[in-house]
Each structure stands twice: as structure tokens, then as C-alpha cells.
Amino acid sequence: MIKISYDIELYRKQLNEILREDDVVVELGCHVGNTTEIIAKTVTKGKIIALDNSPEAISQMVKLTKKYSHLEFISGDVRLHDILAKVSKKINKCDVLSVDLGGGYHPDTTFKVYFIWASVLKPKHTLIRNRGLIDFVRTSQTEEIIESKEGWLESCGNEGIPPQIKEFELWSSSLKKITKK
Template sequence: MIKIVYDIKIYRENIKRIIEKDDVVVELGCHVGNSTRMIAEKAFQGKLIAIDNSPEALPCMNKLMVDYPYLEFINADVRLHETLEYVFKKIKRCDVLLIDLGGGYHPDTTFKVYFIWSSALKPKKTIIRNRGLVDFVLSSQTEEIISSTEGWLESSGDAGIPPSIKEFKLWSNKL
């Protein structure tokens, strides 16, 4: 199951609905942890890895880790191969992948991050929060039927896992 939403309330309602107590959850773009706390309360017998590279995230997430010992915060850029490799080696499985990278901005970056991370982690369920992707999906039409039932695009096989994600290092939000 892959859900794409924009409204933060709908995003969080979906989180509440799909996360189970023993899930392994990877959250990309946790920021200061408002959704993270909700996730941690749902997956209390599982594992939660939350990742964000914003300076505001560090003190807030450090406080959350005290309250939730099964939460690990990683202050890193999700576009870097090293970040994905670190998480991949750390977890045995990923039940839920959550992606909120700025909400409405950069649908191209958000989709690429989703495609690479989900191809590597193969989650059962994914929720992506991005206005541009919602707009794209609702505006698109096709006669082809290509379907994935998991939280990753199994119709693409392992095609999304390059040996290194070097092109992410070349991207700039200044362009």
C-alpha cells in the first residue's frame, strides 16, 4: 500500500490507522518530531528510525529519544547514499516508510528519495506527504495497468537500487 497525501491532518490520520505496535518504521523528514511522537506511541514494541538534517530537529529529537528508547534519531541528509546504507544495515525489515520532505515542495526530490529508499527497504506500507505528487497523481491518466500492492514499486523490481546515489550530492535547492 502506497498513500500520497498533502494535508498534515490526513497524513497523521493515516499514520494512526496503519502503524501497529511491533512495526519497524522509518520516518524521512521528521523535523521537530510532532508526527514522530505519534508514531512512537503507536509502535511501542517495534523500532522507529527518524531522520532529518535540519538544525531545529536535534534538540527536540534528543528529548523524544529519552521518552522512547526504541526511537533512534539520525541527523543526516536522506539524499545521501551513506544515510540509506547506515539505516539499511541497522534494520532487518521495514514495515512502514513515512516521507515528509517539506510537504508541498520538490516533488521530484521527494519521489526520487521514495523510489530509492523503498527499493532498498521494501516496506509493506508507505505514506508520502507532498502536494506536488498529489497534484500529479490526480491530474494523470493512463491506459496501462501497472500495479504494486506493497509499499514499494515491486513492478520495478530492484531497478531503483543504484550502487551509489551520487547524483543526490549534485542537487541544489539554490537552482
């Protein structure tokens, strides 16, 4: 199941509806941890890996990791292969992938990051917070029916990044190594 929202309260409500106490959650774009703390209070017997690239996230997230032993913070750019590889080595499943990269900005980057991480981690559920993606989905039309029932795009199988996306040529071979664990 993949849900897209923009309103932060709706996003957090949707998270609360799907989170279970023993889930493994990967949160991309945790910023200073307001949503992370909500996740940590629910996922008490699982594991949470929260990531953000902003300098202001560091001190707040370090405080949260001291408060919640099942929370790990990684300061890094989620667009980088090394960060994805680091996370994928730490977990053997992903129940929930939470993506909040800039809220309403950069839907292209948000979708690319989602696609790459979900292709590797194969989450049961994904929540994406991005206004541009909602706008795109709501104004699109197609007669084709392609559906995924998981939190990743099942129609893509285990292909990783399609080779025709030239900007990801460096990712392609690296991702294939990760997905063949």
C-alpha cells in the same frame, strides 16, 4: 500500499490506521518530531528510526529519544547514500516508510528519495506527504495498468536505480550492493 496526502491531519490519521505496536518504521523528514511522537506512542514494541537534516530538529529529537527508548534519531541528509546504508544496516525489515520532505515543495526530490529508500527497504506500507505528487497523480491519465500492492514499486523488482537516471550513477552500484544482502 502507498498513500499520498498533503493535509498533515490526514497524513497522521493514515499513519495511525496502519501502524502496529511491533512495526519497524523509518520516518524521513521528521523535523521536530510532532509526527514522530504520534508514531512512538503507537509503535511501543517495535523500532522507529527518524531522520532529518534540519538543525532545529536536533534538540527536539534528542529529547524524544530520551522519552522513547525504541526511537532512534539520525541527523542527516536522506538523499545521501551513506545515510541510507547506515539505516539499512540497522534494520532487517521495514513495515512502514513515512516520507514528509517539505510537504508541498519539491515533488521531484520527494519521489526520488521515496524510490531509492523503498527500492532498498521494501516497506509493506509507505505514506508520502507532498502536494506536488498529489497534483501530478490526480491530473495524469494513462491506459496502462501497472500496480504495486506493497509500499514499494514491485514493478521495479530488485533493480535498484535504473542506470538511465544519470544523476544517480553514483548510487546505482552502491544500491545494488545493499539490495543483495
